[in-house]
Amino acid sequence: MNGLLAIYSKELITYFRSPIAYFLISSFLVGTGYFYIYNVFSTGTATMEMTFRDMAFLLMVLTPVLTMRIFSGEYSGKTMELLIALPISTWQIVIGKYLGAVTILLIMTAATFVNLIPMFLYGNPHITNIISGYLGFILLGMASISIGQLYSALTKNQIVAALLTLPTLLGFWWVGHLQNMQTNLFFRELLGYLAFSFHYGDLIRGLLRSEAIAYYILVSMTSLILTTNYIKWRR
Amino acid sequence: MNPSAISLVNVSKRYGPKEIIKNISFEVMPGEILGFLGPNGAGKTTTIKMIAGTTTATSGTVSVKGLDMSTQQELGAKKIGYLPEHPPLYDVFQVKGYLHFIARAKKVPKKRVKQSLDQVISACKLEKVTKSEIYKLSKGYRQRLGLAQALIGDPEVLLLDEPTSGLDPGQIQETRDVIKQCGVKQSVLLSTHILTEVTLLCARVAIINEGKLLAIDTPSGLRQASEQSNRVSLLVSGNVENLKIALKEIDDIQKVDVFKQDKDKVLIVCHLNSNNDTENIIAKLATEKTKLYQLERHGPTLENVFLQYIKKGKNSKEKK
Numbered sequence: 249m250n251g252l253l254a255i256y257s258k259e260l261i262t263y264f265r266s267p268i269a270y271f272l273i274s275s276f277l278v279g280t281g282y283f284y285i286y287n288v289f290s291t292g293t294a295t296m297e298m299t300f301r302d303m304a305f306l307l308m309v310l311t312p313v314l315t316m317r318i319f320s321g322e323y324s325g326k327t328m329e330l331l332i333a334l335p336i337s338t339w340q341i342v343i344g345k346y347l348g349a350v351t352i353l354l355i356m357t358a359a360t361f362v363n364l365i366p367m368f369l370y371g372n373p374h375i376t377n378i379i380s381g382y383l384g385f386i387l388l389g390m391a392s393i394s395i396g397q398l399y400s401a402l403t404k405n406q407i408v409a410a411l412l413t414l415p416t417l418l419g420f421w422w423v424g425h426l427q428n429m430q431t432n433l434f435f436r437e438l439l440g441y442l443a444f445s446f447h448y449g450d451l452i453r454g455l456l457r458s459e460a461i462a463y464y465i466l467v468s469m470t471s472l473i474l475t476t477n478y479i480k481w482r483r
Numbered sequence: 484m485n486p487s488a489i490s491l492v493n494v495s496k497r498y499g500p501k502e503i504i505k506n507i508s509f510e511v512m513p514g515e516i517l518g519f520l521g522p523n524g525a526g527k528t529t530t531i532k533m534i535a536g537t538t539t540a541t542s543g544t545v546s547v548k549g550l551d552m553s554t555q556q557e558l559g560a561k562k563i564g565y566l567p568e569h570p571p572l573y574d575v576f577q578v579k580g581y582l583h584f585i586a587r588a589k590k591v592p593k594k595r596v597k598q599s600l601d602q603v604i605s606a607c608k609l610e611k612v613t614k615s616e617i618y619k620l621s622k623g624y625r626q627r628l629g630l631a632q633a634l635i636g637d638p639e640v641l642l643l644d645e646p647t648s649g650l651d652p653g654q655i656q657e658t659r660d661v662i663k664q665c666g667v668k669q670s671v672l673l674s675t676h677i678l679t680e681v682t683l684l685c686a687r688v689a690i691i692n693e694g695k696l697l698a699i700d701t702p703s704g705l706r707q708a709s710e711q712s713n714r715v716s717l718l719v720s721g722n723v724e725n726l727k728i729a730l731k732e733i734d735d736i737q738k739v740d741v742f743k744q745d746k747d748k749v750l751i752v753c754h755l756n757s758n759n760d761t762e763n764i765i766a767k768l769a770t771e772k773t774k775l776y777q778l779e780r781h782g783p784t785l786e787n788v789f790l791q792y793i794k795k796g797k798n799s800k801e802k803k
Contacts, residue, residue, distance in 0.1 A: 254587035258573070261584075265575035330571035330632075332537045334588045335560040483539050 251336030252344045259318075259348025268317070269352055272310055276356045279306045284363045294371025296363075300381040300452040303360070304444075307389055308417045312410035314352060315396025318345050319479075323404030332483065342476045346397055353389040357382065377454035384451025387464035388444060392417050394471035401475045420444045420467075488513045488640050488670030489534055494543035496529055496694075503529050505694040506543070513639075516666040518685035518702075519674040520789055526694040527674045528568055531642050534672065535565040547640055561590070564638035564669075566646055570629025574618035578609060578628060581617060582635060589636040599635055606661050607631040622649040630658065634665070641671045647680065659684060678786050690792045697792045705788045713755045714781040715764055720747040721773035727751065729767045736764075748776065 263269040283302035288294065322328040331341055367373050396413040403409050424443030430436045440446050447460035487510040496504040504526045511517045521527045532538040533545050536556035545552045550559040573581055582603065586596045604610055607627040612620060620628065626649050633641060646662065647655045662684055665671055675681060681688050682702050689699040698705060719726065723741065730739050735756050742750040753764060761780060768775055 250590050251588055254584055258584050262573065262575055326569045327571040327573060329537045329567050333535045333560055333563065333565045335557050335590060336588055337557055483537065
């Protein structure tokens with residue numbers, strides 16, 4: 249556990265001693281603020297549903313920036329050899345790094361709570377919908393980070409890692425649209441089930457389905473297991 | 484149980500079709516500094532990586548303190564301090580913060596972290612830069628910080644891949660002193676290009692080229708086993724031709740070369756089979772009534788021995 253915590257704190261120091269964390273948090277807040285003002289103030293409806301949808305899009309764009317350096321940076325900085333030579337298991341390295349990126353996601357998410365103040369002051373929003381929406385956003389973020397981390401483990405070039413992550417995440421978001429092209433019921437359902445947007449749509453509408461939660465956890469776990477095994481195999 | 488600190492038994496490493504390491508075996512004993520010599524691309528770094536557990540052997544067994552590094556890497560890593568060829572540093576960290584991270588990752592008990600950090604900072608002379616960001620450090624300091632991280636946690640085995648590269652002469656001397664101190668209780672595998680370093684620090688030397696272990700012995704043992712003869716050079720004047728004939732009569736002399744130096748002086752170089760026939764040469768000098776200005780003995784240097792092994796390896800490959 250010590251090793252995992254050492255990696256986790258190293259990751260946080262790395263994020264905050266470089267411009268990445270500040271760039272990500274500020275870009276996300278500016279974007280979210282814009283969408284929030286547009287969705288809530290211009291329509292006059294005290295709901296976060298549309299804002300959550302826009303936040304998800306922002307997340308897709310920013311996740312590659314958050315994850316691209318996780319392993320690629322270690323390869324190019326020739327520090328991966330040090331990590332592997334330390335008495336830390338591969339899964340501790342992977343989870344420690346993953347939790348570091350998830351912490352940035354949580355900080356980004358928590359910073360948007362400020363948007364809720366005027367909503368509760370001047371409107372009457374459904375608190376359960378908001379909680380469910382935030383849970384969906386965090387789960388979506390965790391799944392996206394795990395995919396980005398996998399790509400980062402596959403290449404030592406950070407730009408390549410980012411360029412592979414972005415279309416994959418967008419693909420997962422839009423794969424549900426292919427449903428309309430399918431006549432086979434099984435494939436129609438499968439494509440819907442595979443789409444990030446399908447499960448996220450339920451959660452931001454306040455439908456807290458275990459199926460949706462299980463889906464995001466499954467995606468995250470699969471990516472993390474693949475990352476761990478890839479790094480072990482790379483030895 | 485095998486008492487060796489590091490043990491390689493019939494180890495090979497293959498990257499695709501290319502065999503980088505070819506069936507090598509050697510041991511490093513506790514408290515021993517083993518010099519690892521070889522030209523660029525010989526396989527030194529790959530061998531060290533296999534011992535550190537950052538890459539696995541295709542066949543054979545690599546063990547550290549009896550732990551198989553392919554299956555018990557995490558346990559073995561606790562016993563190893565590893566300085567790779569390029570010091571593995573995080574530029575955004577401060578020196579002390581970085582060493583603190585390494586101490587935590589090496590699971591140094593909390594109570595001992597401060598003491599351990601102070602020890603390595605003092606040993607590697609990093610006191611002046613403890614609060615500096617790593618990206619601001621000079622190459623010499625970066626190398627010393629790399630060595631400091633390897634020393635944290637008092638590892639039983641030290642793997643040092645060219646630890647003095649990029650250092651100035653003063654820093655090289657200080658680093659050698661640190662390594663020498665480590666060699667008292669730790670086992671050190673020292674990969675280097677600097678042959679003087681090997682002579683000064685190492686109890687034994689392993690020579691590797693093209694993935695094959697060519698020789699392993701003490702530096703003096705390697706010199707003795709060398710095919711290159713010992714030489715005695717004489718700067719003389721007088722009846723040189725007679726002296727040359729007389730010297731050739733000595734059984735131990737393989738060959739005598741004569742080089743004219745100036746008007747009356749001549750340099751005679753005698754190639755000997757063994758180390759101990761200088762007395763006979765002096766006796767001949769006395770009988771042949773020549774005037775001796777200078778007498779020097781030359782043994783084969785470690786450089787010559789090293790080059791000879793490398794050349795021999797290449798020749799045998801060409802013959803095949």
